[in-house]
Amino acid sequence: MATSTMRDSLKQLARRSIGETSFDAPLRNHSWWGIGGPADLLVQPTSLEQLCTLIKSLHEFQLPHLFIGDGSNLLFDDVGVRGVVVKLGRNFSSYEISGRKITAQSGVFVPRLIRNIGRAGLTGLEHAIGIPGTLGGLVLMNGGSLRQGIGTHVQQVHAINSMGEMIRFDRDSCQFSYRKSALQNAGLVIARVDLQCSTGDPVRIQQRMRDILRSRRKKFPRRHPNCGSVFLSDPKNYDQFGPPGAIIERCGLKTLRIGDAMIPQQHANFIVNLGRASSADVLSLVRTVRQDVFDKTGFLLNCEVRYVQPDGQQVPAHEACDDLQLT
Numbered sequence: 001m002a003t004s005t006m007r008d009s010l011k012q013l014a015r016r017s018i019g020e021t022s023f024d025a026p027l028r029n030h031s032w033w034g035i036g037g038p039a040d041l042l043v044q045p046t047s048l049e050q051l052c053t054l055i056k057s058l059h060e061f062q063l064p065h066l067f068i069g070d071g072s073n074l075l076f077d078d079v080g081v082r083g084v085v086v087k088l089g090r091n092f093s094s095y096e097i098s099g100r101k102i103t104a105q106s107g108v109f110v111p112r113l114i115r116n117i118g119r120a121g122l123t124g125l126e127h128a129i130g131i132p133g134t135l136g137g138l139v140l141m142n143g144g145s146l147r148q149g150i151g152t153h154v155q156q157v158h159a160i161n162s163m164g165e166m167i168r169f170d171r172d173s174c175q176f177s178y179r180k181s182a183l184q185n186a187g188l189v190i191a192r193v194d195l196q197c198s199t200g201d202p203v204r205i206q207q208r209m210r211d212i213l214r215s216r217r218k219k220f221p222r223r224h225p226n227c228g229s230v231f232l233s234d235p236k237n238y239d240q241f242g243p244p245g246a247i248i249e250r251c252g253l254k255t256l257r258i259g260d261a262m263i264p265q266q267h268a269n270f271i272v273n274l275g276r277a278s279s280a281d282v283l284s285l286v287r288t289v290r291q292d293v294f295d296k297t298g299f300l301l302n303c304e305v306r307y308v309q310p311d312g313q314q315v316p317a318h319e320a321c322d323d324l325q326l327t
């Protein structure tokens, strides 16, 4: 529960022109894991002006806050977030394709954007067709599949700093590397992304997307809520150990269950919510898997998924349960 001073500031904030607001919003409705207590205030801006007003106001009121996209890579705590959660999603998702260039607001849902880029006869981003998040989240994480990342096709990122000022980053200054970018932990919100693709045959591009989706459907669990791959692949050790799913499977950890969080039979790098999993269930399972894999192989897995602490700060999920016996 927020303090009464914070509560007053939140009420004043919600009266400004900042977009859709909702008090005590259950975060489980904004995470693909279906886990998470209430955010004191959830705000969904619908324009750049509203976003800038919101950021300046957050600074003015000194309110703890965090920015999210579709919550497909986030574990919220069961107690929720004391402060403001700003969601850039469906309300902030217009885009334009012109020639080989795509200009998009960060809240656009990636599969929708990629499908329409393909229909326009532009190629290069097919690998991202099945990634269920927003463009902002994808760029921040340099997400991708089939060992590719979105960063390769980024031309420019338009981000806003904590003072409400727009800053432009070209691809080099984003410093994209495997699931990393300089935009992470920089206190920035991504507002707009400019992408550039090559031209190709729309029929072939769409066929490739269908193939990718078919293969993902076979590989990944779909029955229970999950946040995709939990542990990061380590390019340095890939040849020796293989991907995290293979390592975890070799350690015999498929179907390991803590509370309602379980490593599914279908893919060992996922954790599914069987119904009422808590954030503590997921973190305990992460900890147990890391410890067991380390004991059996000497390999230390790190998380791709980020845990959101009650104060709104984020850390890779393994850092929230980092009391392993590493001897």
Ligand SMILES: Cc1cc2nc3c(=O)[nH]c(=O)nc-3n(C[C@H](O)[C@H](O)[C@H](O)COP(=O)(O)OP(=O)(O)OC[C@H]3O[C@@H](n4cnc5c(N)ncnc54)[C@H](O)[C@@H]3O)c2cc1C
Binding pocket: 032, 066, 067, 068, 069, 070, 071, 072, 073, 074, 088, 106, 107, 130, 131, 132, 133, 134, 135, 136, 137, 138, 139, 140, 141, 142, 143, 144, 145, 188, 189, 190, 191, 220, 226, 227, 228, 229, 306, 314
């Ligand atoms: C079934 C499934 C399959 C998946 N497969 C893949 C895959 O193949 N490859 C892959 O890379 N990922 C995959 N993921 C993970 C996830 O979809 C990606 O990381 C995605 O890009 C996250 O986007 P999001 O909008 O959901 O971000 P969120 O989960 O909401 O946030 C992720 C991070 O981005 C930040 N963020 C979000 N939007 C903004 C913004 N506009 N400005 C600043 N910061 C922002 C958040 O603060 C957070 O740190 C999968 C997830 C699921 C559920």
